[in-house]
Amino acid sequence: MGLLGRYKNGNFVTTILSDGTKIRETEDDEFIPLFAENMDIKICNYCDMGCKFCHEGSTINGKFGNILNEKFIDSLHPYQEVAIGGGDATSHPDLTPFLQKLKEKKVIANMTVNQIHFEKKQELIKKLVNEKLIYGLGVSLVNPTKHFIELIKQYPNAVIHVINGVLKPSDIKALENNNLKMLILGYKHLRRGNEYFEEEQNDIETKQQWLYENLEDIIQKFQVVSFDNLAIEQLDVKRLLTQEEWDEFYMGDDGSTTYYVDMVERKFARSSTAHMNKRYDLLDSVDDMFNVIRMEND
Ligand code: SF4
Known part of the structure; x- marks a missing residue:
């Protein structure tokens, strides 16, 4: 497997392989990133x-961030990763030059798109992948048709994103045993996520209960199943792992090695679900912003 990058960060060394696997190594008892x-x-x-x-409450009236002119982009470190999303990130008029700028800085860019945009904008997506402007490609599931499954199989680094409470048994039936990768995201009670929950609470909770009960079985039917921290909590993923497996696979709490930047509102926060009063005005340096988030953790 190819090596994408290897770098020292605080008291550990991080290695990123071309399939997105990340390995952290340290001589110490814990990882303390810089x-x-x-x-x-x-x-x-x-x-x-x-x-x-x-x-996100995204609509056709939503705005585009001024992504080519934010100073903090110049402070990114080589092999630092960014997970780009929207809204519909593929519709941003400056997406390609933005990704080119990141590539020149040796920043590893991953991007998430909705299944419908993924299917409609194949020319753009193929170009971004082939030119190594993006590595990881997240595709948010809408409808697991045969066409979609065949298409996504062509992208070895693609991961299907699903939501706990939206994902249903028939989706898994269609997707399973296709050697696919799936990321399960927690249900976010924010903006329209909140309103929808109030309207459809029963249906959402029934799906969440089904996923909770069938998770162990579902995991066997995919090449890889991963989770964001919210899903880990909602589905109590820890119950399915030994302590050793947990220590090996858990990547840390939000804010410990990752944080969230909103280039539209020009704010940063521990995660995209942070309370509105825990979102801060953008700073010019990614490290300064990380330090603010870390101080929040203390
Ligand atoms: S969930 Fe994603 S695809 Fe759906 S409206 Fe929001 S940004 Fe668009």
Whole structure:
């Protein structure tokens, strides 16, 4: 497997392989980073999908961040990772030059797109992957058709994103045993996610209960199943792992090695679900922002 990058960060060395695998090594008892490993970056709030549960509240009136002119981008470290999303990130007019700038800085860019945009914008997506402007590609599931499954299989670094409470048994039936990778995200009670929960609480909780009960079985049917921290909590993923496995796979609390940057509102926070009064005005340096988040942790 190819090596994407290897760098020292505080008291440990991080190795990133071409399939996205990340290995941290240290001589000490704990990992103490000097800078964030990853930032979730929202580049626009425009989206034409209108998903009822959208915790970003994205609409066709959403704005685009001024992504080519933010100073903090110049302070990114080589091999630091950014997870780019929106809104519909593919609709940002400056997406390609932005990714080119990141590539020149040896920053590893990953991006998440909705399944419908993934299917409609194949030309753009292929170009971004082939030119190594993005490495990891997250695709938010809408409808697991045969066409979609065949298409996503063409991208070895693609991960299907699903939401705990939206994912249903028939989705898993269609996706399972196709050697696919799946990331389960927690249900976010924010913006439209909140309103949708109030309207559809029963249905959402039934799906969450089903996923909780069937998780162990589902994991066997995919090449990889991963979770964000919210899903780890909602599905109590720890119950399925030994302590050794947990220590090996758990990547740390939000804010310990990652944080969130909203380039539309020009704010940063521990995560995209942070309370509005725990979002701070952007600073010019990614390290200064990380230090603010770390002080929050103390
Ligand atoms: S959830 Fe994603 S695809 Fe749906 S409206 Fe929000 S940003 Fe768009």
